[in-house]
Amino acid sequence: xxxxxxxxxxxxxxxxxxxxxxxxxxxxxxxxxxxxxxxxxxxxxxxxxxxxxxxxxxxxxxxxxxxxxxxxxxxxxxxxxxxxxxxxxxxxxxxxxxxxxxxxxxxxxxxxxxxxxxxxxxxxxxxxxxxxxxxxxxxxxxxxxxxxxxxxxxxxxxxxxxxxxxxxxxxxxxxxxxxxxxxxxxxxxxxxxxxxxxxxxxxxxxxxxxxxxxxxxxxxxxxxxxxxxxxxxxxxxxxxxxxxxxxxxxxxxxxxx
Ligand SMILES: [Zn+2]
Numbered sequence: 001x002x003x004x005x006x007x008x009x010x011x012x013x014x015x016x017x018x019x020x021x022x023x024x025x026x027x028x029x030x031x032x033x034x035x036x037x038x039x040x041x042x043x044x045x046x047x048x049x050x051x052x053x054x055x056x057x058x059x060x061x062x063x064x065x066x067x068x069x070x071x072x073x074x075x076x077x078x079x080x081x082x083x084x085x086x087x088x089x090x091x092x093x094x095x096x097x098x099x100x101x102x103x104x105x106x107x108x109x110x111x112x113x114x115x116x117x118x119x120x121x122x123x124x125x126x127x128x129x130x131x132x133x134x135x136x137x138x139x140x141x142x143x144x145x146x147x148x149x150x151x152x153x154x155x156x157x158x159x160x161x162x163x164x165x166x167x168x169x170x171x172x173x174x175x176x177x178x179x180x181x182x183x184x185x186x187x188x189x190x191x192x193x194x195x196x197x198x199x200x201x202x203x204x205x206x207x208x209x210x211x212x213x214x215x216x217x218x219x220x221x222x223x224x225x226x227x228x229x230x231x232x233x234x235x236x237x238x239x240x241x242x243x244x245x246x247x248x249x250x251x252x253x254x255x256x257x
């Protein structure tokens with residue numbers, strides 16, 4: 001048995017991070033999403049609330065691919081959806097509706113990620129959306145909120161309805177559209193996004209195999225979700241996982257180093 005212990009870094013709460021550190025970590029998150037093939041042309045967003053900036057948040061400039069996001073070109077957007085700092089770029093109004101309202105009203109949330117990957121977009125077309133009978137899906141049991149499709153999220157009157165749909169959850173299924181996940185910091189949000197993406201991939205693969213799926217008892221799914229939540233609440237674990245994936249990406253894609 002290997003008794004060597006790997007040093008676990010203390011979790012760095014976002015409130016203890018400087019804006020510069022948040023910019024670097026958020027740019028890494030954008031690159032990681034691209035590296036994993038989860039992008040949608042120039043669309044979608046990942047945002048991070050800036051501590052002490054009156055709910056302002058960092059987000060990608062409209063018109064750049066995730067590969068082109070850098071710590072320097074991330075925008076600072078205020079609760080009114082307008083730029084708080086000068087930039088040659090503009091924010092995408094579709095990002096403001098969803099991200100702005102969550103950053104304004106969910107103080108427990110530091111980071112939000114929204115994707116339209118094919119497996120996620122496919123399962124959210126289904127009435128049941130996320131199936132909780134696979135390993136990753138079971139971890140999300142009882143932890144998913146749902147919002148009905150109203151079109152592209154560019155209208156301010158949908159903001160309050162999206163916030164109400166999310167409630168106190170961290171996963172919001174945008175029916176017939178995609179997913180939004182939110183967590184306290186960047187590594188935790190990446191970990192949750194990865195769990196949802198894997199659940200969707202497995203669900204799609206299982207749906208292509210004839211025959212009934214084994215249905216898990218409710219108590220098993222509940223226990224699995226509770227155990228997973230303890231892991232997901234462990235910011236040190238999420239940071240280990242995030243940093244390992246960033247190192248792997250930078251080894252294979254040195255342009256992101
Ligand atoms: Zn979208």
